[in-house]
Amino acid sequence: MQAQSADGRYISRMTQDGTLYFINPQKLSKTEGIKNFEYDMTLLSWTDSATVNFTFRSGLMAKPENLAIRSGNNVFRCDAFKPLFIDIKKNKYEIRITSRFPISVLATILDNPDPPIFDFTQDGIHRHAAYSEGAWRKDRKKLNDIYRIYLYSK
Amino acid sequence: MSDITSNNPEPPFNQSLSVMKKMMKFAFACILALGAASCATTTPVAATSNPVGNKCGIAKTTTVLSIFGGSADCGINKAAKNGGITRISHVDAFQKNYLGIVTIYGVRVYGE
Numbered sequence: 245m246q247a248q249s250a251d252g253r254y255i256s257r258m259t260q261d262g263t264l265y266f267i268n269p270q271k272l273s274k275t276e277g278i279k280n281f282e283y284d285m286t287l288l289s290w291t292d293s294a295t296v297n298f299t300f301r302s303g304l305m306a307k308p309e310n311l312a313i314r315s316g317n318n319v320f321r322c323d324a325f326k327p328l329f330i331d332i333k334k335n336k337y338e339i340r341i342t343s344r345f346p347i348s349v350l351a352t353i354l355d356n357p358d359p360p361i362f363d364f365t366q367d368g369i370h371r372h373a374a375y376s377e378g379a380w381r382k383d384r385k386k387l388n389d390i391y392r393i394y395l396y397s398k
Numbered sequence: 399m400s401d402i403t404s405n406n407p408e409p410p411f412n413q414s415l416s417v418m419k420k421m422m423k424f425a426f427a428c429i430l431a432l433g434a435a436s437c438a439t440t441t442p443v444a445a446t447s448n449p450v451g452n453k454c455g456i457a458k459t460t461t462v463l464s465i466f467g468g469s470a471d472c473g474i475n476k477a478a479k480n481g482g483i484t485r486i487s488h489v490d491a492f493q494k495n496y497l498g499i500v501t502i503y504g505v506r507v508y509g510e
Contacts, residue, residue: 252438252494257508259450266454266506284480288452295453297480328482342482 250389262289263397267390270383272362272373278302279336281362281373285350287390289397292347297328298362300373301336308341308364308371313349316358320349354388357381429497438494443474443505445488451510455481458492458504472504483509 257264267285275281283298312321325343332338353360359380362373375383457476461468474489486509494502 255454255506257450257454259452261452264450264452264454264508266456269456269458284456286452286454297482299480329479340480 250386253386254390264288265390265394273376273379274374277369277371278373287394289394293344294347294350295342295344297340297342299338299340301333301338302366303336304366305330305337306366308366311343311364313353314361314363315353316356318352320345350391354384354391438492440490440492443489443491446486448485448487448509450487450508451485453481453483453510455479455483455507456504458502460500460502462500464501474505474507477505477507481507483507485509
């Protein structure tokens with residue numbers, strides 16, 4: 245099984261409890277209402293959840309609500325999310341959010357050839373960020389390789 | 399026996415076309431060589447006695463020809479903030495270079 249495609253896409257770190265996999269930040273180009281959306285992910289071999297942190301720039305200084313990831317016909321809502329920080333960048337606000345999803349959600353998303361979409365609202369205004377088709381086709385392969393390595397280390 | 403050697407010199411236009419083709423081949427070979435010279439390195443910055451933890455944060459900036467860009471915050475504080483890290487275990491610095499033109503600098507912070 246070839247793993248070269250994921251080289252450089254992640255780093256792994258041995259810890260006392262197991263292995264930490266950090267998936268490097270990825271910018272999503274198709275955004276609505278926000279700019280510079282970038283997410284990264286941390287997988288821990290001793291847990292069954294993935295920490296997804298993401299940053300975006302918005303003209304609104306409001307905490308995101310109703311966070312969900314859409315993948316095809318599936319909608320995975322997240323209740324465990326909170327802001328990490330908010331900074332002022334030029335004339336916009338840079339907001340960083342940490343969220344947690346079950347690892348089964350990641351598996352389902354990686355199974356789907358449709359690009360996943362990050363969905364949330366700010367002050368009732370809908371925002372979203374998504375991969376382009378081509379970017380998802382390439383990144384899905386790498387993420388699947390990383391996910392297999394994560395499963396191997398459990 | 400007829401002299402088959404042509405004494406007609408190559409027209410000037412064909413000569414410059416031939417030179418241009420050679421220059422383009424050389425430029426292409428240089429680009430390939432530069433591409434092969436692209437590299438990524440990771441170096442240690444600091445380590446503390448804090449536990450390794452379960453979080454990782456990254457901060458980076460991108461420059462082009464070391465002239466354009468490079469204005470983003472790629473310090474330890476930014477990386478720790480990005481990872482939600484309040485107790486730093488250790489820090490690595492990394493650099494990726496593409497074709498000798500685009501360079502990405504950054505730090506990676508681990509902790510809890």
